[in-house]
Amino acid sequence: MSTRIVSGTAHRTLAEAVASALDTELAACGVERFPDGELRPVVERVRGDDVYVVQPTGPPVGEHLVELLLLLDACRRGGARTSTAVVPYFGYARQDRRGRAGEAVGSRVVADTLASAGADRLVVVDPHTVALEAMCAMPVEMLTSVPVLADALAEETPDTAVVVAPDLGAVKLAEHHAGRLGLPVAVVRKRRLSGETVQAGEVAGEVVDRPAVVVDDMISTGGTIEAAVDVLLAHGALADVTVAATHGLLVGTAHDRLERLPIRRLFVTDTLPGCRERVPRVRVCSVAPLLADAIGRLRDDEPLDALMVRG
Incomplete structure (x- = not known):
């Protein structure tokens, strides 16, 4: 069993910095794109590993979110022991309540979808609302910068x-x-x-x-x-x-x-x-040292209290 860092295309530079801080290399991963825009991520050699998928969901939010979901599913189907979504910027966090009838609660929808795609845990940095944790069925580590x-x-x-x-x-x-x-x-x-x-x-x-x-x-x-x-x-x-x-x-x-x-x-x-x-x-x-510290503590079953958002 080992720790593997998987990078989406949203911010590969940050993922590389996190991997470097952990003295490891990024897992082999490619994201193919069909002519109509469909994404097909392929993640190699993660069977039995604890995988951390680094992908902020900034603009274009929808595309980066779908890519994250597909990466998580690819890791699950590839036999990863656990999959953690490391989402430094969590898009849709501002949609944490309805302002009027007919609106969606976007953050809850995204949280549920991440869990359905295979995320066992979510790591975020300074989410717009601390209520995000209460919306997620999976454990959420809310780090602060x-x-x-x-x-x-x-x-x-x-x-x-x-x-x-x-x-x-x-x-x-x-x-x-x-x-x-x-x-x-x-x-x-x-x-x-x-x-x-x-x-x-x-x-x-x-x-x-x-x-x-x-x-x-x-x-x-x-x-x-x-x-x-x-x-x-x-x-x-x-x-x-x-x-x-x-x-x-x-x-x-x-x-x-x-x-x-x-x-x-x-x-x-x-x-x-x-x-x-x-x-x-x-x-x-850079928050790369912060993310690497959090991943290292999760890997070693150590508390993250010193890194987390205070209430």
């Missing part, structure tokens, strides 16, 4: 700064960053009007004449960050803003929105590929 990002932030953040949650959902995350950085916390109250439009109002906390460090779990179109920074500036914060987020989707209007803001530096992790090409002034911090 806060130490990774906070260590990088500490190198460039003045002790006069304030850590800002751009909405109520990011308060716990902001508190964790602030605790590691030894800084106070402020909270922006926002209201989402649509998938791209956000309205921010008041700020709870002292931000006058302070540089702000805005933290969130993800940046999609940049609407939440834009609204938060505008409110911070209106309330007297310095035009010296740092932004840190685990997942840099940076889709749609994100580049233009972030470009016009007084952002000195943007910190993201490499849970998704290509951030350096999409926005300026970005520093990418």
